[in-house]
Amino acid sequence: MLFKSFSTSIKISFLALAMLMASIGHSQYYVIAIKGKVFCIQKELNEDTYVQLTYGALQANGKIILKAGAAVTLLNEQDDICKLTEGEYLLEKLTFNSHESKSSISKIYNYFKSFFLEHKATESKNHYMNKVYAISRGEKQAPILDFPLDGNISMDFNKIPFAWTHSCDNCEYIFTINDLASKEIVFSSMTTEKEFSLENPRKYLSENRDYFWSVKLAGSEHSIEYDNRIFHTSPYGELKKVLSLIDDKIKDVKLFENDGSAFIYTLSSLESQGMINEAILFGKHTTVDSMRIENALLENFIYDVVAKNNLSF
């Protein structure tokens, strides 16, 4: 309930921001990373609007307030970066730093300049520091399941990616999907990769049913406690309906589709309806013109969802 009201407030604030953005031709910033509680005060017709900051476009007239432990990364139209930590900042006075020097001459200059920096000769013992940690964790660890998260998965997608993390150079994995009720294996495959794409999921999975998936190490003779994740398959066409409703709302408020606003609004709306996996899959499947922004937004959305739900991903 709390989560829903929070998401609704984000949506409303997002709409306010988007409308403001559409009305004025000011320079824009993009919020590409948020950590902790961050608020934004935007000036709108002599009236201050106080909203919680979310990903996407932001007009450069107003103030950002970062609470304790919060951090924000902004991108301007020249792709320069501004990182903010706890405090209050006037947007128009922010200082953006370039990723790197864009001039070839300055790159060459920096290269030659590096000749004069201290170089640690191999012959002097004084240059040797205790920085090699010659030890390892030899234990076999269970793979950490990354995606999909616990929750719904729409049958609208033609393929569903499954991903996991495991620190092993040449391990072979057995990827399995089981029916939750009967515990029967409905799909199984061996792979050496740390991801698996289930093509045509409707062939193996029924609608409105619970399943769990797991990844085990092939040829493992040791007792390892493996993790598994439960997901529920939502009916075919349901996601399309939800997306269609979201599209209508986007059209109602005349949001731009190419500036990331519509994209982040769709993700936020799906998230507010508990469709986190769908939101991530929608993000991965969406191809838009300004791909760089969308990729950054999606990554940050995923990060935010994981942090909020205290998940590992």
Add this chain to the structure above:
Amino acid sequence: MKGQVKHAFIYAILSTLLLFVLHHLPINHIFIDPFSEAIKSQDVTDISISKLRDHRKVKFDDRIFIINSEITDRALVAKSVNQLLKHDVSAIGVDLLFDSLNNNYNDTILANSLNNEKIVLGYSFVEHNHGHGHSENSHMEIKDKSAEIFTKECKQGYVNLGTQDGFTVRTFQPEYTDKGKVYNSFSKQLAQMRDKKISNIVNDRKNKIEWINFRRMQPGDVNMKSPINKNEFVHYQMTTMRQFVQDSSLYAPSFFKDKIVLIGFCGENENALSMKDRYYTSLNEHTSGRSIPDMHGVIVHANIISMLLDRDFIDEIPEKVLYLISFLLLFVNYFVFKKILAKKILLEFWAVRLVQIIEFILLLGLCLVLMSAFSIKLGFILIITAVIMSFELFEFYDHKLVNYLKKLFYKSPNQ
């Protein structure tokens, strides 16, 4: 002649002082140290150790037995340790971290196995320095350490190794003193459990850091290839943990007597050329250019233990002596250059360069031979810089500085 000796002396003194100043300037040595810049991250020692030493003559070290943990679990580690403790081993070094607790039966049986005075567990620390390089103000902060349940009664040693570039291992610090407390390195701790005199010997040498005298190559069939061990030398006995547990009853009762057993990671399985916990060492068969790391951490520890047990240290010629050698080279070169220029022979410039090349080859040969045959490290960079710069400094001295000095103190060297 007397005048020439005086000028040769002044020239050599001034040039050595210049070398001293340049050597201690906190800048890149590219202009005074072209050789080291050209072979960045390389050391003449590497050539001696990997190319000149006859690795066939290196004795197989039966004092050390290595168990490749592969990717294992705690139950198997406990089983292996229990099997080893039944034999009369000197020490068991476990180069593995158990820094998480699963709170299950395996944790308990591993804790029971490891809590033994013959066990040495590895840990790592981060060194905080106030200023550059090693200083008295540096102190340690534990980085990774096994959970307390496993370390109650066993000994511990730090596994940190010395690197100048972050990936090449050439030195180690036998012990680290922080706030008056002395911490032993993993290798030293293990070596002194077999040989009680090690501690005194290390202390008597008074070297805070020791060069590692690498002699023994990485074992394992998968490593029998360039640049790791293309000639397929076997200097240590190694088996996998699974194999060891399976065969433990087949070993002769006296096989493990007084042995140091090292348990560490050397690949996920016998056929895996894993790059985890693997480093570049002086034994890498590619001494320059791109290569792959040649030795797992546990084999580096084994090499250090062998070195300590054999008292096979690398002795370094002190920097003061290097300056003296540089001085002598400059002093001699003054007369050589004078002689060549006085004779006005054809292509005198090339004759000077030829002399420098011959000196370069002789000095490089001397460094290589001292290292490979006698384990004596003669600093190459300083003395070779003296040779390379000697003619330019000579010209500057003879054409510019000498006139100035003549006005001040001396008559012309030709008088």
